[in-house]
Amino acid sequence: MDEAAERHNAKMKKIKAARDRMMADKTDEKGLIVVHTGKGKGKSSSAFGMVMRCVGWGIPAAVVQFVKGDWETGEKRVIEERFPEVRLFVAGEGFTWETQDRDRDIAAARRGWDIAKEQIRDTRNGFVLLDEINIALRYDYLDIDEVVTFLLEEKPPMTHVVLTGRNAKPELIEAADLVTEMDLVKHPFRDGIKAQKGVEF
């Protein structure tokens, strides 16, 4: 086994140990670390569906958008207009393929993560969505070890945290309680159909 693989295994083992410690303290109801990943649709929209459920049950929720820019999305509008009790923070402004400015993207990701930590620590929240944080983790704009350690050691026991985006890192999957991979079976773009309001954004 080469050095990198050894390091990786040691790291995963450490995450597993931290996770086991966390689980040992738990009764049968607890706040979950939930990951939505994969190339298919529905990673963010199902997380927003969960926000909708929280509103229905009166569970205080916060959303930190790491990637979606300052353009209006359907979700943002609904949260602002219909769910005034949900705290919404937009950290990423365009990001990477729009800004082409790595330093600015890293600053936006760090800003998002600072807000995320604050919202997760705030025990008034029962649910915190970190939308598209996996993109920031993938490009190492945020440190995966820092994020995983925080989730396992500082997340209040009853708070659900949902992390979305493609290419979830193995460390995050190891730390999570519930991981869903959205796979694309069939997609209309291959037939030349444009992305559309309501369905795609």
Add this chain to the structure above:
Amino acid sequence: MDEAAERHNAKMKKIKAARDRMMADKTDEKGLIVVHTGKGKGKSSSAFGMVMRCVGWGIPAAVVQFVKGDWETGEKRVIEERFPEVRLFVAGEGFTWETQDRDRDIAAARRGWDIAKEQIRDTRNGFVLLDEINIALRYDYLDIDEVVTFLLEEKPPMTHVVLTGRNAKPELIEAADLVTEMDLVKHPFRDGIKAQKGVEF
């Protein structure tokens, strides 16, 4: 090839031909037939996230719930209290494992499908969600050919229809524009944690 396989292939070919006819009439923007299936989480919640987007964009939407019973779910409450413009119909009352009454389940599924057809035909709707209809199709409470033929031949061109539930039939996948399979990578129930408000329902 045995007779059943031949029949299956002929049927799939017919669906493909109907789909090709439908696509031939389309410009590059059209209402999609969307399927969310698989054993993972997020099939219904991402569809409800799409309902939320529609509300954000002012797209009139209707929801027909084929399985969820008369118990209160977070989504139902939010639709009733925050999204008065969304038409919500609950067709299934408990269903199968609750009612243990096949005739009653079939009647509920038929009632749901009649409402579904009416809502899809109503061109004021831009989005119609048939939540958990795949369960009714799987048990043959509804005829798959009737559903697929209706979608391909009678759905107004600009209306999106989303069909959710495990075990989507191959005929439906063939007819659909966009299919996402939600796969379960990791699930907390194996660790003895209960289903929880907000995350699971």
